[in-house]
Amino acid sequence: MGIAADIAIIVSAGFLGAVLAQRLRQPLILGYILAGIVLGPMTGGRLISDAHGVELLAEIGVALLLFALGIEFSLKELRPVYRVAVWGTTLQLLLTVAVGAGAGLALGWPWTDAVWFGACVSLSSTMVILKTLQARGMLGTLSSRVMIGMLLVQDLAVVPLLILLPKLTDLQAGLPQLGWAVARSVLFLGLMIIVGTRVIPWLLRRISRGDSRELFLLTVTGLGLGIGFATYKVGLSFAFGAFVAGLVLSESDHAHQALSDIIPLRDLFGLLFFVSVGMLLDPGYVRGHLGLVLGLVAVVAVAKGLICAGVGRLFGYGNVVPLALGLTMFQAGEFAFVIGRVGLDTGSIGPDLYSTIMAVTLVTMFATPFVSGATGPLYSVLKRHRRAEPLQTINFERDSLRGHVVLAGAGRTGRQVALVLGRLGLPFVTIELDQRRLEACSSAGVAVVYGDAAHPVVLEAAGLSAARLLVITTPAPVVTLDIARRARTLRPDLHIVARADSESVLEDLHALGVYEVVLPQLEAGLEITRQALLHLDVPAAQIERYTDDVRREFYASLRGPES
DSSP, rough: THHHHHHHHHHHHHHHHHHHHHHOOOOOOHHHHHHHHHTTTGGGGGSSSHHHHHHHHHHHHHHHHHHHHHHHHOHHHGGEEEEEEEHHHHHHHHHHHHHHHHHHHHHTTOOOHHHHHHHHHOOHHHHHHHHHHHTTTTBBBHHHHHHHHHHHHHHHHHHHHHHHGGGGHHHHHHHOOHHHHHHHHHHHHHHHHHHHHHHHHHHHHHHTTOHHHHHHHHHHHHHHHHHHHHHHTSSSSSHHHHHHHHHHTTTTTTTHHHHHHHHEEEEEEEEHHHHHHHOOOOOOHHHHHHHHHHHHHHHHHHHHHHHHHHHHHHHOOOOTTTHHHHHSSSSSTTTOOOOOOOOOOOTSSHHHHHHHHHHHHHHHHHHHHHTTTTTHHHHHHHTTTTTTOOOEEEEEOGGGSSEEEEEEOOSSSHHHHHHHHTTTTEEEEEEOBBBHHHHHHHHHTTTTESSSSSSSSHHTTEEEEEGGGEOOOSOOOOHHHHHHHHHHHHHHTTTTEESSSHHHHHHHHOOOOEEEEEOOHHHHHHHHHHHHHTTTTTOOHHHHHHHHHHHHHHHHHHHHOOO
């Protein structure tokens, strides 16, 4: 069956790896990479007949991820971080290349090999970072916006690197090619902005009138991959072109529908990408050169992490942002595979250096979810041992807080709560970490604190000690539990109302002594039932008694007899 059998094997192995990762409470990507290691070197590659074909399909996963990301983020949202994205990333790339090259020279490598190694490890992994942020519920925070801006510029940097690196022994011939590539890039992006903002919205309107979801999906996918291919043909990254297509599509009225349709495809091809990454790692090579690989991993991770954190600090970002940058962007990324393969194919580097680059890249990618997950706990420890930085508080004075409601989260649910509290004239303070929502609250005159509600200093800035009630509306279960746990420590007597998106989270909150928990799925089902019964002429009072009984019985069954 060829490639079809390979895909079936990969999806099945990825599923088993994902189940294992989920049981261990780890991001699914770790399970995918483990599945790739098992399918590749550990089985001698006998199960997969066309590994190169799988790698080509995996490129679609990167493109679809960036395409979906482009739909979610607009240029307006990236504008506030353009300085650190453009100039900060340029500085980070230069410093990381210098450190990587220095490590190579210290090992006695030729200077060309040392520069190739430094260039490969200077780029971080867009795929791993986005999946890690998504799993931690951190997409949309200021830290994630800075990272995404830097990642996009890193992806752009692949083009000059691919031109210049093979010409290291003859840079005079490579510079004119680089200038021509820059000119082509500017022309293409200008054309995309002009044509995309006019043609794509018109096309989607025409397609949507046909009321065919299948045709709409084909149109959206064709736009993302087609524009990515066109970008590749003019000398830019295929994945970057897909991101540009997503950015253009984000200005359309059909952006939300396009995103919801493309997500299943994105996740499936993303699985192919991570499994193919795992297949590149040769455990035998790692065992034979364990000291070299671990030493380079330590140098790259520590040096690059410090550089990324330092860049964030240099450009004026404080609190948790520099730490998050350092602990999340320290790894080498998927473009190291692309650059390394070009070096191998052109004879610029040898097989040993290529294997070393692959091993260092995969080990750092694999470690990312674990290291990034330490950001919150480490930040809490650091805050205890240094003078607190002033928090950004908007539209209120701390001294005036008394008997108010602290609202953790200003998303869709939080906005509804804030709207009702405002109409009733009840005082409240919102805590928000998402820069877009922070700006929206500021414009609306809402009292808001910028920060992570799981940190004591942020809760204190919101006046938790004098608050009457804490309402937690954050959707991420880990974040909700952290906030509730911290609030219970600071104010054991405080009443807490929390949102839980699953019964397991509800039970965990009950274990913390939080009994005012709302399950959105249950409430939505009861409201749908109420509307249906009203249509069937059931008396409103009878419907209310029924829904109250169902709600009471459901929550009581979860609390247990002792509560």
